[in-house]
Amino acid sequence: MLAATQGCRSGPPSQRDASTQRHTALVQRKFEEGFNQHHLSVVDELFAEQVSINGQVVSRSAIKQNMTRHLSGFPDLHVTLDDMIAEGNRVDVWYTVAGTHRGEFEGVAPTGKRVTWTGVDHFRIDDRISGARFLYDLHGLLTQLDPRLP
Numbered sequence: 001m002l003a004a005t006q007g008c009r010s011g012p013p014s015q016r017d018a019s020t021q022r023h024t025a026l027v028q029r030k031f032e033e034g035f036n037q038h039h040l041s042v043v044d045e046l047f048a049e050q051v052s053i054n055g056q057v058v059s060r061s062a063i064k065q066n067m068t069r070h071l072s073g074f075p076d077l078h079v080t081l082d083d084m085i086a087e088g089n090r091v092d093v094w095y096t097v098a099g100t101h102r103g104e105f106e107g108v109a110p111t112g113k114r115v116t117w118t119g120v121d122h123f124r125i126d127d128r129i130s131g132a133r134f135l136y137d138l139h140g141l142l143t144q145l146d147p148r149l150p
Contacts, residue, residue: 020086023125027091030129031079035097038071040064045128052124052131073105074115082118091123097136101145106138108145117141 026046033042043060050057071077077099085092098116101108119136123129142149 019089023089023091023123024084024086026125026129027084027093027121027123028081031081031093031095034067035071035077035079040067043067048126048128048130051129054133069105072103073101073110074099075102076100089125091125093121093123095119095121105145106142108142108149111145113145115141115144117144 029042030046033039034046043063047060047063050059051063052058053063074097077097080096080098081093082096083094096116096118098114100114101111103110117137117140119134121135122133124131
C-alpha cells in the first residue's frame, strides 16, 4: 500500500516534510492555545473564514462557540495529544481530554466530577484549516456525568 501511495505525492521530499511540519504545528496550536490556554482568538489565525465541519459549513464564530461550550462546562479542561498522523494536506489527531465538570454541559448541571474522554479529529489544511471531522465519545462523557443518561 505504501508503494502505491508514494507516487501520488507532489513536490520534493524536503518540501513535503516542511509542509507536513507546518500542518501539524497548526493543528497542535488549536489544542494547546485554543483549549489548554483558553486563547480562542487562535481560531482566527488557524481556520479559514468558512470551514466545513462534519460536512456542515460553519464560521469561525461557531467554532469558538463550540470551544467555549466545552471550556465553560470544564474550566480546567486539558487536552493531551496521544497520536498524530499527517499526509499531504491532512492531519489526524487522537487525543484524551480531562476536566472537572464545574459548569452546565449538554443540559447537565455541574456535578464537580473529574472526567476523561477520548476522540479523533481529521483536519484538511489548505492555507488554513478549511475542513474537519470531529468524533469524540460524547456518550461516555455524559455517562460519567450522570450514569442514568441513556
